[in-house]
Amino acid sequence: MVDKPILKKADFESDQAVRWCPGCGDYAILAQTQKIFPEITTEKEKVVFISGIGCSSRFPYYMNTYGFHTIHGRAPTVASGLKISNPDLSVWLVTGDGDGFSIGGNHMIHLLRRNVDLNVMLFNNRIYGLTKGQYSPTSEQGKITYSTPMGSLDYPFNPTKLALGARGAFVAKTIDRDLKHLQSMIKRASEHRGTSFIEIYQNCNIFNDGAFSELTDKETKSERVLKVEHGEPMIFGKENNKGIHLDGIKPQVVTIGDKHSIEDILVHDETDAFIGDMLSNFTASDTFPEPLGVLYCVERPTYDDMMVDQMKQAEKNTKGPKSVNDLLNAGDTWEVK
Amino acid sequence: MAKNVSNKTIDNVTIRFAGDSGDGMQLSGGRFTQTSAVVGNDLSTLPDFPAEIRAPAGSLAGVSSFQIHFSSQEIHTPGEKPDVLVAMNPAALKVHLKDLVPGGTLIVNKNAFTKKNLTLAGYEDDPTEDGSLVDYYSTHFIEMGKLVTNACEGIDIPSKMVDRTKNLCALGVLFWMYDRPLEPTIDWLNQKFKSKPDIIEANVRALNAGYNYGDTAEIFTTRYIVEKAKLPKGKYRNMNGTLASCLGILTAAEKSNLGITFAGYPITPASNILHTLSNWKQFGIKTYQAEDEIAGIGAALGASYGGALGITASSGPGIALKSEFLGLAVMTELPLVVINVQRGGPSTGLPTKTEQSDLFQAVYGRNGEAPIPVIAPTTPGDCFFATYEACRLAVKYMTPVMVLSDGYLVNGSEPWLIPDPNKLEDFKVEFARENEDEKFLPYKRDEKTLARNWAIPGTKGLEHRIGGLEKQDITGNVNYDSDNHQKMVEIRAQKIANIANELPETKVFGEKSGDVLILSWGSSHGACRAATESLLSENLKVGHVSINWISPLPKDLVEILNNYKKVLIPEVNTGQFRQIIRAEYLVDAIGLNEVQGKPLGASKIEEKVKDLING
Numbered sequence: 001m002v003d004k005p006i007l008k009k010a011d012f013e014s015d016q017a018v019r020w021c022p023g024c025g026d027y028a029i030l031a032q033t034q035k036i037f038p039e040i041t042t043e044k045e046k047v048v049f050i051s052g053i054g055c056s057s058r059f060p061y062y063m064n065t066y067g068f069h070t071i072h073g074r075a076p077t078v079a080s081g082l083k084i085s086n087p088d089l090s091v092w093l094v095t096g097d098g099d100g101f102s103i104g105g106n107h108m109i110h111l112l113r114r115n116v117d118l119n120v121m122l123f124n125n126r127i128y129g130l131t132k133g134q135y136s137p138t139s140e141q142g143k144i145t146y147s148t149p150m151g152s153l154d155y156p157f158n159p160t161k162l163a164l165g166a167r168g169a170f171v172a173k174t175i176d177r178d179l180k181h182l183q184s185m186i187k188r189a190s191e192h193r194g195t196s197f198i199e200i201y202q203n204c205n206i207f208n209d210g211a212f213s214e215l216t217d218k219e220t221k222s223e224r225v226l227k228v229e230h231g232e233p234m235i236f237g238k239e240n241n242k243g244i245h246l247d248g249i250k251p252q253v254v255t256i257g258d259k260h261s262i263e264d265i266l267v268h269d270e271t272d273a274f275i276g277d278m279l280s281n282f283t284a285s286d287t288f289p290e291p292l293g294v295l296y297c298v299e300r301p302t303y304d305d306m307m308v309d310q311m312k313q314a315e316k317n318t319k320g321p322k323s324v325n326d327l328l329n330a331g332d333t334w335e336v337k
Numbered sequence: 338m339a340k341n342v343s344n345k346t347i348d349n350v351t352i353r354f355a356g357d358s359g360d361g362m363q364l365s366g367g368r369f370t371q372t373s374a375v376v377g378n379d380l381s382t383l384p385d386f387p388a389e390i391r392a393p394a395g396s397l398a399g400v401s402s403f404q405i406h407f408s409s410q411e412i413h414t415p416g417e418k419p420d421v422l423v424a425m426n427p428a429a430l431k432v433h434l435k436d437l438v439p440g441g442t443l444i445v446n447k448n449a450f451t452k453k454n455l456t457l458a459g460y461e462d463d464p465t466e467d468g469s470l471v472d473y474y475s476t477h478f479i480e481m482g483k484l485v486t487n488a489c490e491g492i493d494i495p496s497k498m499v500d501r502t503k504n505l506c507a508l509g510v511l512f513w514m515y516d517r518p519l520e521p522t523i524d525w526l527n528q529k530f531k532s533k534p535d536i537i538e539a540n541v542r543a544l545n546a547g548y549n550y551g552d553t554a555e556i557f558t559t560r561y562i563v564e565k566a567k568l569p570k571g572k573y574r575n576m577n578g579t580l581a582s583c584l585g586i587l588t589a590a591e592k593s594n595l596g597i598t599f600a601g602y603p604i605t606p607a608s609n610i611l612h613t614l615s616n617w618k619q620f621g622i623k624t625y626q627a628e629d630e631i632a633g634i635g636a637a638l639g640a641s642y643g644g645a646l647g648i649t650a651s652s653g654p655g656i657a658l659k660s661e662f663l664g665l666a667v668m669t670e671l672p673l674v675v676i677n678v679q680r681g682g683p684s685t686g687l688p689t690k691t692e693q694s695d696l697f698q699a700v701y702g703r704n705g706e707a708p709i710p711v712i713a714p715t716t717p718g719d720c721f722f723a724t725y726e727a728c729r730l731a732v733k734y735m736t737p738v739m740v741l742s743d744g745y746l747v748n749g750s751e752p753w754l755i756p757d758p759n760k761l762e763d764f765k766v767e768f769a770r771e772n773e774d775e776k777f778l779p780y781k782r783d784e785k786t787l788a789r790n791w792a793i794p795g796t797k798g799l800e801h802r803i804g805g806l807e808k809q810d811i812t813g814n815v816n817y818d819s820d821n822h823q824k825m826v827e828i829r830a831q832k833i834a835n836i837a838n839e840l841p842e843t844k845v846f847g848e849k850s851g852d853v854l855i856l857s858w859g860s861s862h863g864a865c866r867a868a869t870e871s872l873l874s875e876n877l878k879v880g881h882v883s884i885n886w887i888s889p890l891p892k893d894l895v896e897i898l899n900n901y902k903k904v905l906i907p908e909v910n911t912g913q914f915r916q917i918i919r920a921e922y923l924v925d926a927i928g929l930n931e932v933q934g935k936p937l938g939a940s941k942i943e944e945k946v947k948d949l950i951n952g
Contacts, residue, residue: 014802016814045797050639053805061802061815066794068642069804070635071665077627077635081647082794084623085598085640089794107635110628307623314618324591324620328584328755332375332521333574336565 001191005038012037012044014064025176025202026055029123030062036183040190041090049092050079052099055130056123056202059094073104076111079118080303087117087304090190097124097138101157105137112166114303115194121186122199124159127208139208140284160295161280163197164273170196171276172294176203177216181227181292188294194302215290228279228293233265236289244288251278253288270297340555344516346562349408351416352511354504355433356425356446358391358401361504365423366403368508368525372517373407374575374752377565380407381863383415383936384748388605388688395457400432409564413716413863413870415749417938421514423507425449425481427458443474444510446503448482477556481506481547488546489539498536502543509547516560519544569754576753578717578746579609582676585724586648587620592764593732598640599648600625601633602655605688606744607678610650630658634675638662641671642803644768644793646728650676652744653695654685660703663737667707667829669803670780670789672731672738676724679743681934690934691744693859694910699739700888700917706826708833710734711888713741713859718753720746722761723885729764734832735788741887743909745936746860766791771798779803779813787832789813837889843882843897850900851878852950856926858884858914861907861937868942879946887914890921898924903949905929907942 012034020026041047047065051057053072060067070078079093100108100122111118127145128134134147138159142151163171170192174185182200189196201212214220226236226244234244235256243265245254254260269275276296282288321327352369354362363384373380383404392399406416421442424430426449437443450463464470465478481503488506489499505522512519523541530536551557590597599622601611615624623645627633630651637647651659656677666673679695681687699711710730714723720742727738769792771777779801780789792799801813809816810824845854847869857865862883869881882897884890898904898918906915907929915928929945931937 016802043797045800046795048794060804063802065800067802067804068639068669069802069806071661071805074631074635074662077632078639078642080632081598081600081625081636081639082643083639084625084636085596085645085647086643086793086795089643106628107632110632311618311621311623318619320619322619324587324758327587327617327620328758329572329574331574332371333572333755334375334377335572336377336568336570 002039002042006042007038007044009034009038012064014062016061018062019058020055021206023205024055025125025204026059026123028176028179029121029182029200029202030059032179032182033186034063036186040187046088047090047092048082049094050075050082051094052104053130054096054099054128055204056094056096057099073099073102074107075099076104076107076118080111080114080116083116083118083304084307087308091118093118093120095120095122097122097126097136097159098128101159101162102137109162109166112163112168112195112197115167115169115300117193117195117302117304119189119196120198122159122197123202124199125202125204125208126156126211127204129204129207133207156284158280158283159199160283161277163199164276164280164296168197168296169194169298169300170294171280171296172197173199173201173292175201175212175215175292178292185294188297192297192299194300224289226282226289226291228268228291228295230268230270230294233262233267235265251288268293270294340553340558342558342560344560344562346564348410348563349406349412350421350515350561350563351404351406351419352421352423353402353404353419353433353436354423354507355400355402355429356423356504357394357428358387358389358399359394360401360425361501362401362403362425365504365508366405368522369511369517370405370750371525371575372512372521373405374573375521376517378407378409378563379412379566379568379752380405380575380750381412381415382406382750383745385935386689393457395426395428395454397428397432397458400429402429402433407563409566411566411568413866414936414939417940421511423511425503425507427454427460427464430464431458431460437474439473441474442477443470444477444479444507446481446507447478448480477510479510479550484546484550485543488542492535492539492542494535494539499539502540505540505543506547506550509544509549510551512544513548513551514557514560516562519548568752571754573752573754575750576718576721577748577750578714578720578742579613579748581718581720581753582610582650582724582740582742582747583613583617585721586614586728587617587622588721588758588761589646589725589728589764590620590622592758592761593646593728593766595732595766596621596623596645597648598623598625598637598645599650600627600636600640601649601651602627602630604630604652604655606680606747607650607652607655607676609747610676610678630655631662634659634662634673638666638671638673641673642669642794644791644795646672646674646732648674648676648728650678652678652680652688653682653698656695656698657702663709664703664705664707665805666737667703667709668805668808670735672735672791674724674727674731674738674740676740676742678747679741681932687934689744691860691936692910692932692934693743693861693908694913694932695741696858696887696910696913696917699741706830708830708888709736710738710833710836710886711741712738712886713884714746715859715862715883715885717746717749717751719885721756725761729762730836732764732766732791733788734786734836735791736833741859743860768793769796769799771796777801778811780808780811782828786835787828834889836886837892840886840889840891843891843893845897846881846883847873848878848880851880852901853879853903853905853946854898854901855879855881855942855946856884856898856904856906856918857881858887858908861909864937864939864942865907867939868946871939871943872946877946877950887917895922898922903927905942905946905949907937907945909937
């Protein structure tokens with residue numbers, strides 16, 4: 001956290017021309033990232049953006065920080081190794097739904113489970129953009145694409161649910177068009193120690209235009225989006241009169257004023273794993289609104305911190321050889337004269 | 338009355354311990370090795386075990402063995418045919434008897450020759466009863482089960498545990514035969530079973546029971562003396578290839594002041610490198626068990642990007658998975674060390690058996706023009722030097738380097754002259770720093786080596802981006818220009834070729850010119866050296882060159898090749914190095930190729946050379 005920003009947005013802009021398609025949601029994400037970073041750090045030399053392959057993975061080239069555009073799906077591995085070797089760095093991982101959950105799905109779940117202190121920005125546009133329009137592991141079933149002319153057969157992943165299932169300790173969701181919210185989620189992620197996972201809904205205006213229009217169109221968004229905030233009741237709707245009520249253990253959407261009062265509305269507790277699970281289940285449901293915000297956030301010891309502790313402990317407790325020379329000369333030795 | 342025992346001094350002996358996987362043969366072999374090392378013999382070992390952790394007891398598939406060749410002379414191989422075979426059960430006898438030299442010594446655990454075990458091994462009649470062995474070998478059928486049961490009487494441990502000590506009984510017999518001290522083994526038992534005095538007692542009694550059996554049984558009439566070997570002066574220890582590689586890494590860390598991050602995924606026969614380094618946290622070595630092979634090399638490369646030296650180790654199938662990351666390391670020009678402990682392939686192949694068949698994979702196995710340095714250690718102890726050099730040159734030339742080790746090297750052992758780290762090549766590291774007068778250019782190069790700067794995150798003023806897309810010369814920006822690509826491909830190749838400028842002079846053993854040059858790489862060194870010594874003793878015009886660096890090849894090799902009428906390349910594959918040599922030098926090299934899951938034997942090489950000279 002920064003008390004008084006000394007850097008400006010321009011300090012985070014690299015000299016490379018940005019080469020996404022005009023109208024791509026990635027522009028908004030890049031701009032909001034550059035805008036919020038002065039509030040996150042005063043030392044941009046300690047910031048590293050690491051990506052895999054895909055449209056979103058070009059992101060590091062445009063940030064005037066350290067950056068590493070790696071190979072398809074493997075950014076979490078490079079980022080983990082970097083953080084372990086150099087725990088002082090602020091490491092950010094930029095990936096997409098294909099990079100992060102298809103080819104790199106294995107690394108993603110293990111990263112979340114290990115809780116290495118990294119920040120993941122997963123741009124979910126529910127399509128393969130860079131390879132020109134094949135369905136992705138988050139595309140809805142039945143999607144007609146170049147590779148699925150009769151409709152895709154596989155069921156999609158639910159990224160936040162998957163992240164929680166992999167023991168993610170910080171799981172949030174936001175959207176490219178809600179600039180302030182996007183900024184605030186990036187900032188929250190930066191403040192969290194451990195793996196922070198932000199799913200960012202992002203519009204691909206070329207291959208999957210309008211995938212999230214319900215959540216962004218003026219007409220529909222207030223009915224379809226539930227902004228969750230810790231300690232606040234889960235209220236949404238054009239009139240701000242709808243809310244999530246727990247009937248026993250079953251959530252339901254109720255209208256405030258009829259049978260239910262504001263007192264009956266569930267208050268978000270981001271440290272409650274059951275609430276996090278419940279909210280992640282709202283995704284792609286016709287009954288429930290799409291939750292945006294921090295779904296779940298708890299502190300738990302990070303892999304990198306625990307590794308440092310073990311190293312210190314080993315140094316303190318070791319009874320064996322203390323120097324490399326001792327170790328070279330350890331065991332049974334004999335002299336040839 | 339003391340029996341009449343004669344002492345006979347001999348130059349060298351090969352012993353093979355063989356038994357069921359659960360019989361503890363690796364332990365017997367290991368202890369015999371350690372003791373022989375301490376008494377000053379030169380030695381070389383070859384463990385051989387099944388891939389299954391516990392194959393069905395008594396079955397042919399479950400036989401595990403350990404061979405040791407020890408000598409009062411300098412030796413180079415674990416030996417071919419054993420002079421002594423210890424067979425702890427019928428299956429071990431069945432599998433290994435064919436290798437025992439005619440007239441050799443056969444020691445058998447008689448108690449294991451039950452009807453069930455005989456059937457499992459496919460014997461219709463008991464070979465220890467039907468006279469089929471006694472005429473051909475010097476046989477000792479010892480009731481080891483009974484011996485240990487009697488010896489351990491009064492110790493309060495289950496009879497199953499008592500039975501397990503028979504490997505020490507067998508060891509005791511051999512210690513008597515070769516006049517070796519028991520103390521190193523007793524000390525070791527005391528250390529290993531510190532909190533279990535009953536187990537120590539049982540094992541010590543079993544060891545003594547075997548030794549005393551040799552001492553008193555009338556059948557043993559000769560003890561063999563193998564004197565100390567005349568090795569170069571200095572302090573020695575017994576060394577296997579795994580430990581040697583790990584010590585090479587640690588020494589590299591110490592000399593360079595670099596942090597080490599080792600990231601790997603369990604795979605036979607490379608896992609022991611991960612295990613060993615995981616115990617060295619007190620030296621600042623970070624180890625990371627990744628979720629898969631790809632993550633292992635990815636984390637290692639990430640660590641190198643962050644200013645540590647990233648290292649990973651695997652075996653053939655795992656290396657295949659790592660190849661895309663090797664390409665990224667080539668493109669981003671970051672240091673990285675990859676140890677490939679080769680095993681029999683293709684695919685899962687022969688996980689516990691050795692082979693030299695990943696040479697092409699190491700040299701060529703990537704997409705695009707992606708040359709990397711490849712160094713192959715020649716002996717278990719040489720794994721130390723090869724790994725150290727791999728670390729040093731990875732950093733000096735900013736490149737991934739592959740160490741081409743193998744199952745024989747990592748599991749085999751030899752007496753090792755402990756090196757003085759001060760006498761190794763210097764290993765200095767300089768990270769890039771901000772220069773106020775000059776814009777930082779990530780792909781600006783050192784004129785001599787062509788290595789780029791190592792600019793690590795956290796350094797003020799050097800913020801820059803790298804990645805797998807083609808780089809513009811000097812700036813490192815993404816660039817698709819055709820001339821630039823041509824230039825960058827050439828620069829990357831030249832950088833690796835430049836390493837040849839600092840390789841030591843190639844040493845020729847034996848005749849400097851003549852009829853046949855035996856050219857070996859990696860672990861075939863031992864068999865080729867032994868064969869050459871033998872051929873030279875017959876006054877044949879033969880030389881031997883042992884290659885460490887496969888990529889780049891030493892510059893002076895071409896002249897050496899031209900000094901002989903014929904070049905023979907023995908290797909444990911179907912001729913991969915031969916193809917490289919033929920392609921590189923247009924030399925009509927001849928191959929000697931075997932893929933039998935074990936190192937080459939010297940005798941076949943000798944025969945082949947004689948054929949070449951005569952024919």
